Amino acid sequence: MKIGRVTVLVGERAGKYPHGNSLLVEGTHETAIVDPSLAVAEGAFALPPVDRVLNSHCHEDHVAGNGRFPAVPWHFHEADLPGIRSLGALMAIYGFDGAIDAAWRRIVVDQFHFTPRPDPTPFRDGEVFDVGGSRLRVIHAPGHTRGHSFFHVEPEDVLYLGDVDLSSFGPYYGDAWSSLEDFERTLAMARELPARWYATFHHIGVVEGREAFRDRLDRYAAVIADRERRLVEYLGEPRTLDEIAAHRFVYRPQDAVSFADPVERRSMGQHVRRLAATGRVREVDPGRFVAD
Numbered sequence: 443m444k445i446g447r448v449t450v451l452v453g454e455r456a457g458k459y460p461h462g463n464s465l466l467v468e469g470t471h472e473t474a475i476v477d478p479s480l481a482v483a484e485g486a487f488a489l490p491p492v493d494r495v496l497n498s499h500c501h502e503d504h505v506a507g508n509g510r511f512p513a514v515p516w517h518f519h520e521a522d523l524p525g526i527r528s529l530g531a532l533m534a535i536y537g538f539d540g541a542i543d544a545a546w547r548r549i550v551v552d553q554f555h556f557t558p559r560p561d562p563t564p565f566r567d568g569e570v571f572d573v574g575g576s577r578l579r580v581i582h583a584p585g586h587t588r589g590h591s592f593f594h595v596e597p598e599d600v601l602y603l604g605d606v607d608l609s610s611f612g613p614y615y616g617d618a619w620s621s622l623e624d625f626e627r628t629l630a631m632a633r634e635l636p637a638r639w640y641a642t643f644h645h646i647g648v649v650e651g652r653e654a655f656r657d658r659l660d661r662y663a664a665v666i667a668d669r670e671r672r673l674v675e676y677l678g679e680p681r682t683l684d685e686i687a688a689h690r691f692v693y694r695p696q697d698a699v700s701f702a703d704p705v706e707r708r709s710m711g712q713h714v715r716r717l718a719a720t721g722r723v724r725e726v727d728p729g730r731f732v733a734d
């Protein structure tokens with residue numbers, strides 16, 4: 443799909459994870475690629491020479507193809523920048539322990555071609571990359587990770603949303619570097635951003651028009667409230683965080699995800715904490731919570 447100087451490089455299975463849809467912006471004096479996907483890593487596209495790589499955040503699927511462009515700058519929001527410097531630093535973003543961490547390290551290297559780099563280039567909110575004829579403006583949109591950012595491409599009026607992916611899975615805030623409350627602020631902010639086209643990294647792809655975008659965004663955001671409603675219902679009896687994680691609120695019980703446990707614990711732990719802060723949940727004895 444092509445919109446002016448912007449090309450959406452649609453990955454396998456329409457970009458469904460672990461695949462994704464990268465953006466190529468071919469300006470009059472340089473070409474930028476946003477979030478080089480697995481398909482880019484594996485040489486699936488005939489690309490023109492690329493002059494810079496822009497990453498919405500430092501996650502395995504979004505940096506999978508960075509290694510194809512070793513000689514050009516790689517740009518990250520300053521908050522996510524450390525993650526690309528080493529495998530250990532990337533793993534700190536996820537924050538898994540023991541065997542889960544060890545297995546995930548191997549997957550990130552073997553299946554996602556993780557290529558560390560000591561000298562990435564930081565960007566901040568509001569920074570503009572001018573490729574000639576088109577510009578990409580950074581909009582810091584944290585929550586998924588600390589540095590997660592959107593790019594607004596003008597004059598094409600394409601808002602690239604990265605992993606605010608509008609999927610039925612809903613928002614992911616299960617990493618050590620995730621924040622539910624930042625994610626909610628980001629969703630509210632995104633709702634007010636006018637654009638003609640809204641592009642996500644994963645399988646939803648490109649949505650045209652603000653009404654269609656808001657409709658999808660509202661359904662996506664509603665997954666958070668739905669998780670919280672199910673949690674309160676489950677806390678009709680006192681439960682520990684172990685029991686909450688085992689019950690599964692983010693993933694379905696049948697989803698074979700090696701890191702489901704820590705992700706459930708971290709995601710739903712954030713819900714428990716805020717419900718406790720507003721008195722909707724109380725700790726009956728240490729580590730056991732019940733809804734009031």
Ligand SMILES: [Zn+2]
Binds near residue numbers: 499501586
């Ligand atoms: Zn991500």
